[in-house]
Amino acid sequence: MPVKGLKTITSARNGVGAFILQCKRLDFHYCNFGGSSRGMLNFLTKDLAAFAREHPQIEIRVSPRPAKHPVIKGHYINGLEKAICVRNLEPSEIMKKTMILKEASGEKLKRTKKPVTSLNESVRGIWSPYHGDLRSV
Amino acid sequence: MKRLQLQRWSSTVLLPRARTNNRLHQQLYSTGSRLQSTASPVQSESSIPDDIEDASFQDPNVMRHIRRAHKRKMQLQYPSPPVEAATKSAKLAALHARLYLPSRLPLQTLARTLVDVSADHNPDFNNESLATLGHDLLSHYTSEHLICTYPRLPLSVTFAAMYAYVGPKTLSAISTEWGIENATVPGGEVDPGVLQFKRIDPGTDVNEVSQLESPRPYAAQKNWRMTVSSKTFYDNEFGDAMKGSAASGQGVTYEAARATFVRAVVGAIYLHAGRPAAKRFFEQHILSRHLNISELFNFSQPARDLARLCARENFEAPVAKIISETGRKSRSPVFVVGIFSGQDKLGEGAGPSLIEARERAALSALKGWYLYSPLNPRVPSSMEEEGAAPWKPAHIDLGEIVV
Amino acid sequence: MFSRSILRGFASELRFAAPSSISAAPLPQRACLHQTAWLRTTQQQSQSQPHSPNPETPLGATPRAQDTQPETQQGSKAPSTPTSTFNTITPQTRADVPIQKQPVAPTFDSPLEVTKSVMSNLPHLAGQSPHYVVAELHSRPYLLTAGDHVRLPFLMPKVKPGDILRFNRASAVGSRDFTLKGAPHVDERLFECRVRVTGTEAEPLRIKEKTKRRQRHTKTAKSKHRYTIMRVMDVRVKTPEELLEEGAVVVEDAEDTPKIEARS
Numbered sequence: 195m196p197v198k199g200l201k202t203i204t205s206a207r208n209g210v211g212a213f214i215l216q217c218k219r220l221d222f223h224y225c226n227f228g229g230s231s232r233g234m235l236n237f238l239t240k241d242l243a244a245f246a247r248e249h250p251q252i253e254i255r256v257s258p259r260p261a262k263h264p265v266i267k268g269h270y271i272n273g274l275e276k277a278i279c280v281r282n283l284e285p286s287e288i289m290k291k292t293m294i295l296k297e298a299s300g301e302k303l304k305r306t307k308k309p310v311t312s313l314n315e316s317v318r319g320i321w322s323p324y325h326g327d328l329r330s331v
Numbered sequence: 332m333k334r335l336q337l338q339r340w341s342s343t344v345l346l347p348r349a350r351t352n353n354r355l356h357q358q359l360y361s362t363g364s365r366l367q368s369t370a371s372p373v374q375s376e377s378s379i380p381d382d383i384e385d386a387s388f389q390d391p392n393v394m395r396h397i398r399r400a401h402k403r404k405m406q407l408q409y410p411s412p413p414v415e416a417a418t419k420s421a422k423l424a425a426l427h428a429r430l431y432l433p434s435r436l437p438l439q440t441l442a443r444t445l446v447d448v449s450a451d452h453n454p455d456f457n458n459e460s461l462a463t464l465g466h467d468l469l470s471h472y473t474s475e476h477l478i479c480t481y482p483r484l485p486l487s488v489t490f491a492a493m494y495a496y497v498g499p500k501t502l503s504a505i506s507t508e509w510g511i512e513n514a515t516v517p518g519g520e521v522d523p524g525v526l527q528f529k530r531i532d533p534g535t536d537v538n539e540v541s542q543l544e545s546p547r548p549y550a551a552q553k554n555w556r557m558t559v560s561s562k563t564f565y566d567n568e569f570g571d572a573m574k575g576s577a578a579s580g581q582g583v584t585y586e587a588a589r590a591t592f593v594r595a596v597v598g599a600i601y602l603h604a605g606r607p608a609a610k611r612f613f614e615q616h617i618l619s620r621h622l623n624i625s626e627l628f629n630f631s632q633p634a635r636d637l638a639r640l641c642a643r644e645n646f647e648a649p650v651a652k653i654i655s656e657t658g659r660k661s662r663s664p665v666f667v668v669g670i671f672s673g674q675d676k677l678g679e680g681a682g683p684s685l686i687e688a689r690e691r692a693a694l695s696a697l698k699g700w701y702l703y704s705p706l707n708p709r710v711p712s713s714m715e716e717e718g719a720a721p722w723k724p725a726h727i728d729l730g731e732i733v734v
Numbered sequence: 735m736f737s738r739s740i741l742r743g744f745a746s747e748l749r750f751a752a753p754s755s756i757s758a759a760p761l762p763q764r765a766c767l768h769q770t771a772w773l774r775t776t777q778q779q780s781q782s783q784p785h786s787p788n789p790e791t792p793l794g795a796t797p798r799a800q801d802t803q804p805e806t807q808q809g810s811k812a813p814s815t816p817t818s819t820f821n822t823i824t825p826q827t828r829a830d831v832p833i834q835k836q837p838v839a840p841t842f843d844s845p846l847e848v849t850k851s852v853m854s855n856l857p858h859l860a861g862q863s864p865h866y867v868v869a870e871l872h873s874r875p876y877l878l879t880a881g882d883h884v885r886l887p888f889l890m891p892k893v894k895p896g897d898i899l900r901f902n903r904a905s906a907v908g909s910r911d912f913t914l915k916g917a918p919h920v921d922e923r924l925f926e927c928r929v930r931v932t933g934t935e936a937e938p939l940r941i942k943e944k945t946k947r948r949q950r951h952t953k954t955a956k957s958k959h960r961y962t963i964m965r966v967m968d969v970r971v972k973t974p975e976e977l978l979e980e981g982a983v984v985v986e987d988a989e990d991t992p993k994i995e996a997r998s
Contacts, residue, residue: 195635196734197697198629199491199570203501204620206508207881209930209965212612213896214429218510220960250428253421271510297895297934299963305937312882313621317866318910318997321576324655324667324681621881706861 205313208230215251216300217271220292223259230281234264245292266291270300302319380530409519411451411527415440422512422524430509431595436452440603444595447528447588449581450517458595465598469497470568472613472712478725479708481624482699485731486559490570491627496617498569499590505616513585528588529581537584545572558569606715633693633732637670637677639732640700647673649696651689654679668692701731772962834873840855846923846982851982853974855994860973862909867927868968869901870919878927882966885935890962893931897969901927907971911997917990923980928967936960 208214222238225231238256246254259265263281266288270276278291308316395598406413417423417438427441440461446461473496477489484492495501506526517527528557547565549555551570562570583591601609630636634651641649654667668688678699680691705726714722743759846857866879876884878901893899902922907914914920937959943954 196630196632196639196732197485197701198488199485199487199489199494200627200629201491201625202495203498203504203704204495204617204621204622207503207619207621207965208508209932210881210967211615212431213893213932214509218425218429251425253419253425271508292537294934299933299935301935303936303938306885309887310876310878310882310884312879314864314879314881315623317759317864317879317908322681324657324665 207313213272215249215296216271217252217268217298218271218297219253219255220295221265221267221269222254222256222263223265224256225260225262225264226258227263228263231264233283233285233288234280237288239257241285245289249296266295268295268298268300270298272300274300274302276300297313393625403520406519408454409451411446411456411517412519412521412523414439414441414442414456417523420522422522424524426511426524428511431686432596433600433608436599436603440599441596442523444592444599445511445523446517447526447583449529449583449588450527458591461595461598461602462591462592463598465594465596466603468597468601468609469594469613469617472610472710473497473617474568475710475712476618479710480704481702482705482726483703483728483731484624485701486563487522487570487700488624488627490562490568492622492624494569495622495627496620499586501617501620502593503586506593511589511592521578526588526592528583528585531582531584547572575594618641625702628694628698630694630697633690633697636732636734637693637696639734640697641672643729643732646675649677649693651692653685670696736872798921806995813816822932840921846921846977846980847947847985848924848977848982849985849991849993851987852914852992852994853977855996856971856974856977858916859907859909859912859914862911862970865907865909865925865969865971867901867904867908867925868906869927870903870905871901875905878929878966878969880966880969884964884966886962886964888962889934889960890931893934893962895931897931899929899931899964901929907969909971912994913997914992916992920992923982924972924977926968926970926972929964931962931964932958933963935963 208216216288222234222242224234224238226235242254246252263279265277265279267275267277276295278295279290280291283291335681407417420438420442423438423442423445426438428439432441443456444458444461446457448457451457454460470493474489477484477492481489505691512525514521514525514527517529521527526573529550534729536563545565547557547561559570565573567573597609597612600612634649637649641647649670649672651668652668654669656664656666658664659666664683665681666683666685666688666708667679667681668685668691670689670692678692678696680693682688682691708725709723711722713719864879866877868875868877870876871886871971872888874887878884904920904922904925905916905918907920907925914924939956939958942955942957944955
């Protein structure tokens, strides 16, 4: 057999063809008694339905968590989750926090220096010292 | 304190009057099987309490308990979730929206694609038929893409590329990237938005191929040579031995269940939204993934193969020449060797020894030949679109060399 | 009105009758019919529930980002696209922005002018894939190829995940052996570079201790910047035929026109 094939798998490039939002579930926890949940309760009754309608790709769960501060938890496709405590926040601020969770990629926060990361090989090839003419300095 | 016995508690506390007049029990047994009718799906919560109302419970809490218990009992009868549960699952609706599935594809079908054959043996309620269709579509679209884009690709590399695009491992990864979760155990009461399959027993050999079902003659002779061309005939699209369908009651692996699900989604899109939608889905989700085909080659003797190739194509015999070198007598020399056929340079490679550099040069020459790709290749299925330009025959190559 | 158990018995009989190995009884057509029969009545049910999404309402019909015609919806919210800048030019708010960082006004009032040398070399460039583009955003260069992941060093306003933007300012477009260098920029009608916004990311919280001499108080300054992440969908150079179809005009070479340079 002159040549054999090596088995690999293709790697994902979300957004090149189809785009899949990385946030798959948002959990809203509130307390019916606590004062820190007042904004959250307002948000749940007034704004959440519109948010859910705009983002059908996110599963939304609302559950009470008595005697605790209100929390929003985002669950992501890579299996990680992010939680933001929204105690004493106004509904508009809670909406901002929800948008942060919605737009996040789910990855752990990292400090990166290069703006572009690529899977492709270098288009023009890697420079080689053994090729090309000698240039006078 | 004595523990309450649940069974006793439920019958004595929850259903005191139902037991006395025994209507609920009658209703349960008489219409229990009707609730899953496929012919007429008028089947909502309102149909259950019709008869319970007659029992004239005043307390709404008790009523709610009864309804819940009733519903749960209904659900537990079936191996997979009932069809009407699909419209109530938030997970399923989110999945539908996340994949931007066409609105013509109903949630009920999407729920059905999530039920593996190992969870529900009834072919009307599992995804086997959809997966069979989707599997054929995926193989067809991938193979025509590969053959038209790289007409000179050797068959073994085509098999590997097919495996990379639509192999079970890739499809399983795709389903994970869609956010699919597994049900721990399949059942009627499970949320229809999670993947339902029965896991294979630990210790089972997953690579075992049953000799009886293999169409290949002498399949029992494990160490006999199998030619690549016999693989096109006897084996599946990845060049692997075909496995028969799993026996009933047997579980499947995580990977196999997820691959079946992705295939079933493609099949469902084809059935409900038509061919263009299925092809667009394939291009967006499968073809858009990254694969470097030049990494799939594994040559054993590239110099010999190149000589055979040049002889077949009536090129001059390949000659290796040193282009440049440095540090021949040092610890780390570098030779740059080019392979020439007459005046044309076929390939070039650098290595720490002359032999190694020549091998690499021959390898790059062979890859340059095999990875030829015509400008703007068209696939045969593009002719199915409306207003397609007239078909020009695609480039067909002689095939790989025979050594 | 058949019960499911009756159907099951029927199906099992069918299976005994035709015990072929792969997918015995259910033909795809039957599967389809079976599901559509369900659909008819479940529609009425699901309409009564406000929260459960109805499959017939345009649930999947919001594929703002999924359509294959990017012309209709290419990032109308993006400040860098030519359409939006053309419509919403507000000179007062742009006064403090340096001239280099201001969005480019579209130059579509005159047909594209391509020099003869570029026209003769363009087929070589367009035919050799893959391509790269040095796209400029706020006068910073980004070397992009198709499929790259980009994390902009700032949070781009007014974009949502899934939006498609078209980068229209590039200083160079090229392939392995040829490069079209702009003077200083390549005309946006010569190439296409589309990116998809995939979300936002943040850096880990940075804490800087601020101290002053002879004071026991230390101030901690916190910062956690947010960045827009995007994915390059395609990088493409247009062929001469496409350019001529779009009404390009071939002109003579001059000193300050873009040139295609071959690798030495």
